[in-house]
Amino acid sequence: MTLYEKIMALYPSLIDIDFLTTIRLQNDSDGRGDYIASWEHPTLARPTEEQLNAN
Amino acid sequence: MSMVINGSGTITGLSAGGLPSATVTQATLATPIAGTGPAFSAYQSIPQTPATGTWTKLTFTTKDFDTNSNFASSTFTPTVAGYYQVNAQAQVGATSSSISVSIYKNGAAYKSGTYIVTSASYNASIASILVYCNGTTDYIDAYVYIGTSGALNAAQFSASMVRSA
Numbered sequence: 001m002t003l004y005e006k007i008m009a010l011y012p013s014l015i016d017i018d019f020l021t022t023i024r025l026q027n028d029s030d031g032r033g034d035y036i037a038s039w040e041h042p043t044l045a046r047p048t049e050e051q052l053n054a055n
Numbered sequence: 056m057s058m059v060i061n062g063s064g065t066i067t068g069l070s071a072g073g074l075p076s077a078t079v080t081q082a083t084l085a086t087p088i089a090g091t092g093p094a095f096s097a098y099q100s101i102p103q104t105p106a107t108g109t110w111t112k113l114t115f116t117t118k119d120f121d122t123n124s125n126f127a128s129s130t131f132t133p134t135v136a137g138y139y140q141v142n143a144q145a146q147v148g149a150t151s152s153s154i155s156v157s158i159y160k161n162g163a164a165y166k167s168g169t170y171i172v173t174s175a176s177y178n179a180s181i182a183s184i185l186v187y188c189n190g191t192t193d194y195i196d197a198y199v200y201i202g203t204s205g206a207l208n209a210a211q212f213s214a215s216m217v218r219s220a
Contacts, residue, residue: 004108016153016202019108020170026198027105028162029112029129037110 003034006052011044092216093123093133099210107204110157110164113145113197115212129196129212136190136220143168143197145210146179153202156180160188160195177208190220 001009003025008014018041019025026037039046097115105111114129125133133139143156155170168182186195197212 002106002109004106008108016108020155020200024164025106025109027109027111029103029114034106034109 003036003052007047010047010051014044090219091122092135092137092219093125093139094213094215095119095121095123095126095131096213097121097126097129097211099207102206102208103199103210104204104206105199105201107201110198110200112159113143113156113199113210113212115210119213130194131196131212131214132194133188133214133216134190135216136188137216138185138187138218138220139195139214140217141182141184141186141195141214143182143210143212144179145197145199146177146208147173147201147205148208149173149176149178151178151201151203151205153200154178154180155200156182157198157200158182158184158186158195159198160186161193162196164198165195173202179209185217187220 014023022041023039024037025034027034036046096119098117098119099113099115100117103111103114112129118126123134125131141158143158145154145156147154151173153170153172156168158165165186166182166184169180171178171180182197188195195214199207199210
């Protein structure tokens with residue numbers, strides 16, 4: 001399950017444009033994988049590692 | 056020496072030998088000229104498959120040219136201070152719902168290119184910007200975002216110095 005899929009499982013109301021504006025998931029192609037580069041969503045809280053790994 | 060035409064039509068400032076030379080050389084131009092500043096062009100010969108909804112650094116496996124050896128590990132780190140025209144482009148098929156490319160400076164998003172909702176077999180996002188690099192620590196990357204994971208059809212990245220600092 002990718003980071004994107006974990007977040008969508010937690011917040012299914014998110015849409016494509018959210019990941020272009022207020023939420024930025026990033027992968028630097030350096031082998032370290034995906035991570036949350038920034039989270040500025042106005043209503044949804046940044047998920048914790050525990051929440052992400054619960055899915 | 057400047058050539059001046061006064062109100063009565065008299066021309067002053069000409070050299071004793073006649074009109075100034077019309078030959079344009081680097082030495083006769085002002086100093087902030089790109090001249091032989093760094094330039095590179097690279098493309099993706101191995102298709103990359105970014106994850107859905109994730110800004111992913113584009114990796115470029117083949118270089119067309121790299122005049123100053125400033126492009127390595129898909130990152131452009133120019134060693135001459137100045138202003139650079141930077142271009143990035145990535146393309147996906149219709150199976151990916153959207154695509155956008157972005158130019159990163161020093162690891163952070165700097166300017167985004169076009170956002171394309173895919174509708175055809177080939178859908179390309181393009182970013183074309185002018186960016187200042189200090190010639191020592193500044194570096195430039197290209198990232199891509201796709202709405203639904205899928206292999207890129209193509210990706211290109213290039214930059215050229217257009218004005219020295």
